[in-house]
Amino acid sequence: MAATKRNTTGRDFDVVIVGSGLIGSTLAVALGGAGLRVALMDRLDPATMVDEPFDGRASAVSHASRRALDAIGVWRHLADDAQPILDIRVSEGDSPLFLHYDHNELGDGPLGFMLENRHLRRGLGAAISTTANIELFAPAELSALDRSGTAAVVRLAGGEVLRGRLVAAADGRASPLRQAAGIRVHGWSYAQSGIVCTVTHERPHRGIAHERFFPAGPLAILPLTGDRSSLVWTEPSAVAGRLIELDKPAFDDEMRDRFGDFLGYVVSVGPRWSYPLALHNAKTYRSRRLALVGDAAHAMHPIAGQGLNLGFRDVAALAEVVVDAARLGLDIGGTDILSRYETWRRFDSMVLLAVTDGLNRLFSNDISAARVARDAGLAAVNRMPPLKRLFMRHARGTVGKLPRMLRGMAP
Amino acid sequence: MPGSRTARERPGRATRSASVDPEEIRRFSEVAEAWWDADGPFRALHRLNPTRLAYLRRHLDARFERAPRDIHPYCGLTVLDAGCGGGLLSEPLARLGARVTAIDADSRAIDVAASHARDAGLDIDYRRAAVEEVAANGETFDIVVAMEIIEHVPDLPAIVDAFGRVAAPGGVLALATLNRTLKSFALAVVGAEYVMRWLPRGTHRWEKFVKPSEVARHLRRHGFTVADVTGVTLDPLAFEWRTSRDTSVNYMMFANKTATR
Numbered sequence: 001m002a003a004t005k006r007n008t009t010g011r012d013f014d015v016v017i018v019g020s021g022l023i024g025s026t027l028a029v030a031l032g033g034a035g036l037r038v039a040l041m042d043r044l045d046p047a048t049m050v051d052e053p054f055d056g057r058a059s060a061v062s063h064a065s066r067r068a069l070d071a072i073g074v075w076r077h078l079a080d081d082a083q084p085i086l087d088i089r090v091s092e093g094d095s096p097l098f099l100h101y102d103h104n105e106l107g108d109g110p111l112g113f114m115l116e117n118r119h120l121r122r123g124l125g126a127a128i129s130t131t132a133n134i135e136l137f138a139p140a141e142l143s144a145l146d147r148s149g150t151a152a153v154v155r156l157a158g159g160e161v162l163r164g165r166l167v168a169a170a171d172g173r174a175s176p177l178r179q180a181a182g183i184r185v186h187g188w189s190y191a192q193s194g195i196v197c198t199v200t201h202e203r204p205h206r207g208i209a210h211e212r213f214f215p216a217g218p219l220a221i222l223p224l225t226g227d228r229s230s231l232v233w234t235e236p237s238a239v240a241g242r243l244i245e246l247d248k249p250a251f252d253d254e255m256r257d258r259f260g261d262f263l264g265y266v267v268s269v270g271p272r273w274s275y276p277l278a279l280h281n282a283k284t285y286r287s288r289r290l291a292l293v294g295d296a297a298h299a300m301h302p303i304a305g306q307g308l309n310l311g312f313r314d315v316a317a318l319a320e321v322v323v324d325a326a327r328l329g330l331d332i333g334g335t336d337i338l339s340r341y342e343t344w345r346r347f348d349s350m351v352l353l354a355v356t357d358g359l360n361r362l363f364s365n366d367i368s369a370a371r372v373a374r375d376a377g378l379a380a381v382n383r384m385p386p387l388k389r390l391f392m393r394h395a396r397g398t399v400g401k402l403p404r405m406l407r408g409m410a411p
Numbered sequence: 412m413p414g415s416r417t418a419r420e421r422p423g424r425a426t427r428s429a430s431v432d433p434e435e436i437r438r439f440s441e442v443a444e445a446w447w448d449a450d451g452p453f454r455a456l457h458r459l460n461p462t463r464l465a466y467l468r469r470h471l472d473a474r475f476e477r478a479p480r481d482i483h484p485y486c487g488l489t490v491l492d493a494g495c496g497g498g499l500l501s502e503p504l505a506r507l508g509a510r511v512t513a514i515d516a517d518s519r520a521i522d523v524a525a526s527h528a529r530d531a532g533l534d535i536d537y538r539r540a541a542v543e544e545v546a547a548n549g550e551t552f553d554i555v556v557a558m559e560i561i562e563h564v565p566d567l568p569a570i571v572d573a574f575g576r577v578a579a580p581g582g583v584l585a586l587a588t589l590n591r592t593l594k595s596f597a598l599a600v601v602g603a604e605y606v607m608r609w610l611p612r613g614t615h616r617w618e619k620f621v622k623p624s625e626v627a628r629h630l631r632r633h634g635f636t637v638a639d640v641t642g643v644t645l646d647p648l649a650f651e652w653r654t655s656r657d658t659s660v661n662y663m664m665f666a667n668k669t670a671t672r
Contacts, residue, residue, distance in 0.1 A: 012532065035482045150530040326482045328464040329503025331531070335449060336457075410480075 010161035013039040013135070014332060015322065016154050017168045018177055020046060020138055022059075022117065023294030023311040024170030025124040030072050030319035030411050032134040036326060039162045041137035041154070046125060055117045056273050057196050058222060058230035060085065060209075062112045065312040067408035073130075077123035083225045084110035086207035092214075110207070114222050114230060116198075137162070145180065152289040152333065166322065166333035167290050173278070175296035181287040187280025187299070192217050193240035195233040197272035198224065199255070202264025205229055212258075219258050228269070233258065237276060244274045285346050286338040291318055298349045310349055316405035317344045323411045344401075430541045430570040431516040435563045438613055439496065443519035446497020447527055452611045455603065455645075456499060456559075462643060462652040463558060463663065464503055467585055470639060470665040471554065474583055483508035491552040491577055493542045494560030498524035498535065505533045509554065512536040514545060543569070546576035553579050557586040561626070562619050568629055575633030578668040584635060587643070587663040591620035595660040598645075623658055635666035 015031055017024045020042035028040040049055065061069070061082070069075040088111060128134050141157035145167065154162040169177035178185070205223040212219045217234030224230050233255070235243065243254055252268055259266050280299050285292045294311035321340045325332045405411050445451035468479065477484035486508035492501045495513035497520055505511045505528070515521050518539040525537040538545075542557075555578045557570075564570050574584050589595050596617045604612045627637045642658035645651070654663075 034480070150527075151532065323482075325461075326506075327480065328461055328468065329506040330461065330464065331502075 010153060010163045011039070012151075013037045013162060013164045014326070015039070015166045015168060016041065016152065016162050016164035017170055018042075018142060018154075019170035019172060019294075019296070020044075020136070021049075021170060021172065021294070022120055022124065022308060023315060024168070025121070025128060026069070026072070026074065026312060027168055027170060027293060027315045027319060028134050029074055029124065029127045029131050030315055030405065031322065032128075032131040033072050034319070034323045034326070034411055036133060036322070036332075038134045039137060039154075039164060040128070040134055041140050041142065041156070041162070043139055043141055045139045046121075046136065050118050050121045050125065055121070056198070056271055057275075058114055058116045058198075058224060059120060059308045060112050060222065061115050061120075062309045062312075063109065064402065064406040065309045066113055068312055068316050068403075068405040071405050071408050071410050072127070074123055074127045077126045078115060078119060081119040081123075081225060082113040082115050083223045084207050085112045085114060085209050085223065086110055088209045088211065090211045090213075092212070114209075114224055116224065116230070142176075145177065147181075147287070147289045150331075164333075165289065165331060166338075168318065169290060169292045169296045170294050171296055173280075173295040173299045175292065177290065178282060178292055178296050181290055183282050183284055183287060183292070185280040185282045187278060189276060189278040191237055192234050192277045193237040193274045194277055195231070195235065195240050195243060195272060195274050197231050197233075197255075197268045198228055198270050199231055199259070199266050199268050200226075200228050201266045202227070203262075205263060214258065221259065229263075231255070231259070231268075234277065240274050244272055281346075281350055285314075285342040288335075289333040291338055291341055293318060297345070313348065313403070313406065314345055316403035316411065317341055319405060319411035320403045344403075430543060430560075430564045430566070430573065432563060432565045436516045438611065440517045440519045442611055443497070443517060443523050446499065446520060446523050453497070453499070455610055456496075458650060459643070459652045460499055460503070462654060463500065463587060466641060466654060466663050466665075467504075467556070468507075470585065471583065474638075474667065475553075485509035485554075488553040489579075490554045490556060491542075491545065491550075493545075493555065493557045493574075493577075494563070495524060495537070496520050498528055498537070500556060500558055501535050501537075502528060502531060502533055504554075504556070505535050510536075512538065512545070512550075512552065514538050514540040514542065516541055542573040542577060546573040550577060551579040551582070552577055553582045555582065555584045557584065559587055559589075561586060561621060562588045562615065564619075567621060567625075571626075571629040571633055574630075575635065575668070578635070580668060581670040582668045584630070584666045584668065585663065586626070586666075587661065588626070589615065589620045589661055590659055591617065591622050592659045595620055598660050623662055623664065626664060630664075630666050634669050636669070637664060637666045639663075639665040641665075 014036040016039045017028050018041055020040050024040060028038045032038045066075060069078065137156060142154060143157045144155040146153040151163045151165055152167045154167065169175055171177050204227055207223055209223060210221040216236060219234065220232040222230045243251060246254065248268065255268060256266055278299060282292055282297050285297045293314040297314060298310060300307050318341050321337050322332045325337045330337065442452045446453055449457040472479050472484060475488065484507055488509045490504050490509040490511045492504065492511060492513040495501045495515050498513060501511050501513040501524065513524065513535055516539065521537050521539045528535045555574055557574065561567060561570060578584050589599050600615050600617050604610045604614055623640050630637060640658055641663050642655045643652055643661040643663060644655045644657050646653060
């Protein structure tokens with residue numbers, strides 16, 4: 001490539017990604033694999049992120065997200081630890097009416113996969129280390145970001161200077177970069193928390209995921225490899241705080257009360273975590289030479305298991321517009337490029353956020369009219385194959401104009 | 412119009428030659444500061460750039476056997492961007508790996524282009540020069556690009572002759588221009604400049620527009636074979652340019668220089 005010369009010192013990259021979580025790392029692999037020079041930075045040491053105490057959550061990886069991960073060479077590091085979801089059963093408490101998503105109705109493989117986040121992090125780490133063009137700066141503290149020029153200049157606390165034509169903010173829900181750019185979010189917190197833990201059970205789950213709605217909030221039972229499931233148990237934050245403090249026998253008693261015995265005797269294993277639930281959508285996903293991805297752009301209620309998949313869609317769309325621009329020699333941080341990304345992503349996120357919020361509100365109350373409506377609604381959806389297929393395709397992440405990665409192609 | 416006041420105080424110097432019309436250069440010089448303003452007087456050109464670059468990539472990749480997915484495909488190739496203006500096309504070609512020499516008769520455009528490339532960290536050889544001057548030096552290039560300039564020059568055969576001399580044997584010439592049809596008069600001159608104000612008034616003079624057959628005839632005389640003629644049409648609602656079979660207003664042409672002189 002043409003020689004570069006600059007007045008200011010600093011290392012040159014095409015893209016500087018701030019935040020090496022699941023979304024930042026996936027973006028790095030997608031862009032690095034296409035030949036772009038990527039700096040990936042994080043406050044935390046990546047080695048600590050794969051420890052189970054760091055992140056005990058498990059994620060539902062939709063069919064489309066799996067294709068995207070496969071397209072950029074990440075899936076082969078994950079396949080062994082992925083539990084296929086063959087069936088999703090949605091019910092209300094012990095109500096007999098329920099919505100049943102069966103992968104046989106769609107053909108074409110499982111509805112999605114359950115993966116523990118630590119496995120996702122490890123797999124992405126393996127992909128990063130084998131992708132040329134990605135340089136990791138972690139642990140590293142960002143001390144200043146100047147986006148005013150023809151390149152964004154990132155200063156690290158250690159004195160190092162990174163220059164990139166585009167900065168991707170993958171720095172999470174509280175996104176310091178989003179706040180520094182003055183981008184506001186609209187959203188609210190639910191005063192609910194999600195308790196997350198892993199359980200083992202006597203009987204095999206047969207790849208079936210369960211979503212049960214209780215007045216206090218939904219309980220999701222998500223199949224993991226072996227006779228294990230990941231539990232996402234939503235309660236008002238005050239209740240969740242008390243539950244998480246209980247000793248193991250007392251916690252397990254409470255847990256069995258909700259879980260039931262359909263998988264035989266159930267016990268929790270390993271640590272448990274509690275995450276406050278909140279929903280937000282950034283008012284814009286871009287600023288000068290800055291793009292927001294993943295939770296920095298939008299965070300949602302985990303009810304439909306779509307948060308991470310929504311983030312993967314951001315990655316696929318941003319990688320595509322950036323790589324397309326790079327192949328034409330265009331300025332990848334240019335306004336028109338970032339505006340294409342935003343147009344592509346923001347509406348989609350808004351719809352999904354509204355739907356999942358609506359679901360939660362509909363189910364998180366005990367008014368009998370609403371109860372009748374939702375019971376009837378679930379049963380009605382079940383009897384209307386086209387509508388149900390649409391919901392299922394949403395769950396699989398195959399609705400809307402799909403970026404190349406989500407269709408299984410490299411960006 | 413940005414820069415118009417300073418333009419009167421410090422008009423761009425222009426050389427007198429077959430490819431340079433001082434009056435035409437003055438009109439561009441007046442708005443030189445605005446070359447990189449994507450919403451300024453060159454907005455239409457900014458919108459056209461991705462379409463032009465995609466066309467160039469398709470034909471250059473085929474001609475020089477480069478991988479379409481490569482992001483630095485033109486390493487080792489030299490480019491002459493004739494009539495580079497602010498460098499809207501020179502910079503992408505440099506990013507794609509080519510060694511770019513870019514010339515324009517308007518010294519103010521060259522100043523703007525050089526300063527912008529320096530900020531962007533791109534090494535581009537910008538010169539205020541006419542194509543004939545480069546040809547007179549005996550310099551040759553693998554790729555000669557002449558976008559929207561032949562409709563602005565006083566002597567078409569002379570500039571095509573210069574293209575023939577600066578294109579290396581086995582090299583290529585890519586050009587874009589406006590057809591001389593009733594439709595182009597209505598759309599490019601009256602529509603774009605007077606009605607929609609997409610372009611500064613007086614940007615184009617219809618009588619200087621060139622039919623594809625005329626360009627092809629001149630090119631053949633100077634050792635080129637025309638490989639492709641593609642129309643470019645504007646979707647006025649999306650304000651987006653698309654390649655098309657309709658060459659009646661804007662068109663691009665890709666020609667191969669014979670391998671031997």
